[in-house]
Amino acid sequence: MSNNNDILWRYNEQVNKPLAEKVTTAFLSEQTINEVVAFHQSFSQYVVTPLQSLDRLAKEFNVGKIWVKDESHRFGLNAFKVLGGSFAIGKYLSEKLGLPMNQLTFEMLKSSAVKAEIGEVTFVTATDGNHGRGVAWAANQLGQKAVVYMPKGSAITRLANIRAEGAVAAITDLNYDDTVRLANRHAQENGWVVVQDTAWPGYEKIPTWIMQGYATIIREALEQIVEAGDEKPTHIFLQVGVGSFAGSILGYLADKFGEERPATVIVEPDKAACLYKSIVADDGEPHAVTGDLNTIMAGLACGEPNSISWGILRDYAEWYAVCPDYVAARGMRLLANPQGSDPRVISGESGAVGLGLVSLLAERDDLKPITEKLKLNQTARILIISTEGDTDPITYKDIVWNGAYPYVK
Template sequence: MSDNASALRSLPWFARSSARTWRCAPAPAEVRDFHRTLPDYSPTPLAELPSLAAELGVGRVFVKDESSRLGLPAFKALGASWAVHRTLAERAASGREPAPVTLVTATDGNHGRAVARMARRLGQYAHVFVPQGVHPGAVAAIVAEQAKVTEVVGSYDEAVRLAAEAAEGPDTVLVQDTGWPGYERIPGWIVEGYSTLCAEIDEQLAAAGAVEGADVVAVPVGVGSLAQAVVTHYRSRMADRAPALLSVEPEGAACVLESLSLGEPVSVTTGETTMAGLNCGTPSSIAWPYLYGGLDAAVAITDADSAGAAADLVALGVSSGPCGAAALAGLRAALTGVGGEERRTALELGPSSVVVLLSTEGAAANPHSVTDH
């Protein structure tokens, strides 16, 4: 719950009214079919939490619980599995020698672990770059997947740069979940992989009797890849009714909020945050057009906000760390304090609204709960 100091501070916030009319092409249908072929695939829970609905003054609140996804404690395996599958299939179709390749990536934790897990399962190698500040527990989890780990003295953006350089060698492929000009196809496959999560939500809401779907979806944001998948899912529909989409970032790494405010993608200098997986200073180049076109609002929160939300979710039976709980913390911050009623109006929230919060990781993902979305 926000304390008095949080309620009185000037909330970093951006909103606009045109996002719900923006449209794009849908994700490929075959992504979900691929995930269904994986031996450990099953839909993650969509937990309804009536106490949060009462607190927030809405009809129903659901939390998508990604604390166990394809054997890992975060949603990242959805994107990594599809991207690695597509990458190796393309290499095979090109007639290259079937010798193992090294999958190279940079990570704040769970993406790198997911890439390493896929490499190990498929008989490939993995080389993972981790930035300064990643908890030793997260590094150990990646090493346990038999990956080579290079620890970088610098930020996430610096780790990405070094990973890209390392992937220029023979029999190496960069499998990065952020894009830039000249490197966009594989990040696009990663985003496509996340579409399975959204398809599950549709089915689960319908099964719960929320047949018209969500009115607001809140998503934690780092470079914006997961948010791109969420925007793609909800803005590729031709129906008149569309939910409001809210992005949530740490105050010290709000590159998407700053970019939306300026109307163009910009980089920000990041500091330290317990939301380490959201500690990204530059939006993905492929995500940016979707974020700019399809997000209704963006908010930035404090570490205390996310820690409180994580503790509350755990108490309600949903395993969630600071990054995963950012969605709840962001919506709470938006609806309270000075300007809260105006922000509620911008999101078109009412007493019968259905809210979906994406909790992207479990509390045990690692000690500092990193996800690099």
């Protein structure tokens, strides 16, 4: 472990275990994700989100390639989360109907006949904003109800966006993990269905479906890279809250490519680094962090790892990094102000932290040993997934226009 001007690093020795001792990634197999993508393609709103190639920036950072998958274009919701919530709700309804997913489309699930057979279902979740908006949107599209609880400090704009999708929503006085417990308790009291993008003992089925839903992103990205005539990434930087998103992407890559998968760097905010804490503990078990979890990276402000994704991240991710807020802010400014002919990407706090970290690895002398160990050189092809746009416009403007959370050399 090293401490470089408040960025913490940890190489994960668990990746060196024999494959037979690692958790399975079979639930993210190519065959399974074929079904997921087919379901998402059945949405009338479906389009492949852009994969932007930042060639000028790659040259500036002395690497071969930098791609940014821009999820701000996903279904008009400004974030990727709807992919997980919609697939999980679709799977839940398919089980209620007794029909396999490959016989159903999103349009079929919207029909009055399905509503008459299933009745009215209320889906409930806890969220900092993006996941709840996706669940609310999917429930509303399918003629069902949604109730959404948000942790204290959540942006009012995100609350308004969730309510605009027809959900009953409120900001609590609890942190994220306690808000999850609140949602689960209300579900038990009222007969609601929890659609949560984290897992705990006894609650694994729906979180597994959510992780499968997220894998549409990496399937699209790899196909876009092939279509452009490029080779697959050598490196991928994945931001982490509870770990569902990162576990989905890494699990798919591990199942598809095995030992030839891209080297993975897991990136967390310093106020909510539960995966880093779990790796440092070196006992193979997930560990929680507590407190208010105050960070501008609201989508990553989670203190308890997803019990499903934890095993994947523990067994297959090479590096863990913990970043202060200025790293995310720097990534946002870099994407908003591209060099040369590079395209502009509007990326929110949780979406930009990976690129912010790449920029510091390229520029800071004190990080050169890490850069060398990662082999971030002219042969490196780096994939970043910008998971959200300006979902909190006030904070976005303050950072990009006014220079909030500056990087001080």
